[in-house]
Each structure stands twice: as C-alpha cells, then as structure tokens.
Amino acid sequence: MDLFPGNRLVLATRNEGKVQEMKRLLDGRGVDVTTAAALGLPEVEETGTTFEENAGLKAASGAKASGFAVLADDSGLSADALDGAPGVYSADWGGPERDFAAAMARLEREVKAAGDNRAARFVSVLILEWPDGRRISARGEVEGQLVFPPRGEGGFGYDPCFIPDGEDRTFAEMSPEEKAKHSHRSRAMEALMVELIG
Secondary structure: OOOOHHHEEEEOOOOHHHHHHHHHHHOOOOOEEEEOOOOOOOOOOOOOOOHHHHHHHHHHHHHHHHOOEEEEEEEEEEEHHHOOOEHHHOOHHHOOOOOHHHHHHHHHHHHHHOOOOOEEEEEEEEEEEOOOOOEEEEEEEEEEEEOOOOOOOOOOOOHHHEEEOOOOOOHHHOOHHHHHOOOHHHHHHHHHHHHHHO
C-alpha cells in the first residue's frame, strides 16, 4: 500500500477499544498501523459540535505533528428519545474518568424520563488526512434499540446497552468478529476504503 508516507498509518485515538477495533479492520491491508499515543502526539481538544468537526480536528493535528497519514474517528450513540443525545458528547457523559457504567445509567434515566422510546443508532465518522492536507472522509451508521439493564462483557463504551437491528444480542454479547458485521465503524471503514482505492 503506497498510499501512505513510510507505509505508516497513525490512528488518532487514545481509546484502546477503538484502537483494537480499527487495527482489526485494517488487518491484512499491508500498512504499518501505530497510534498517536505511541508517537507521543499532543491530545486534541474536541471543540466541534459534529462528529465530522471533531474527527477533522484530530486528523489535521495528528498529520501536522507526525508527518504521517492519520486516521481519526469520532463516534457516539444517538438516542431518538433524547433528540440525538448524547451524540458527540457520548464519552463526556461518563465524566472525566470516562465511566461508561455511569454514562449508561444516565442514558437509562433520561430515556425513561423522556417516554422510553428505545430507538437509537451508533454513528462513526472517519477522516483520513495526509501531511499535505489531502483529506477523505466516510460515515457509517447502524440502527438499533437500547436495552436496560446493560448486557454482556465484551466491547466498550455503550456496547452493552445497544442491540443492532436484526439481532437479539447487544454488541457487548458478540465476539469482535460478529460485531464487525454490524458496526458503524466497520461500515465507515468500508466506505472509506472504497473512497481510497475504489
């Protein structure tokens, strides 16, 4: 894959769950995958109000600081009952410690208080940026239903309380390979690869 300087691709995320998932999705594509944390790149303040804005901030900062192509993800859970919240603030609902047990408890309280509509979707926006400023992006979404209390030990984030349409298990009850068949990040990655290599 000669698309990347030094045949290296930097993942602009410090979320270990996302790192492992993205590495699995990139496996076999012949590129050396590393992370912003491994390279000691500065953390980026996510000041955007959309997934696209936040992914763009991380991609641009990483590409400028590293001199490599950088793949940034911004993603979250959007609940219909909450007009799309928590959305871009999904991680923030876990507080400074990113405590997703607390975030899911808050989600349950607020969804039930708003009428208990369980429809929701996971959204992922991927932006790939090169040091020369070239950029491509892709978006992936998966529709589903919220379930309370959370179920399953796998996955990360809100996975234990989300069942994708057509399934009866949460993402946290699936193996990584099973989750990849449905996930928003897989869909975004597939769209990005079509954009990248046709």
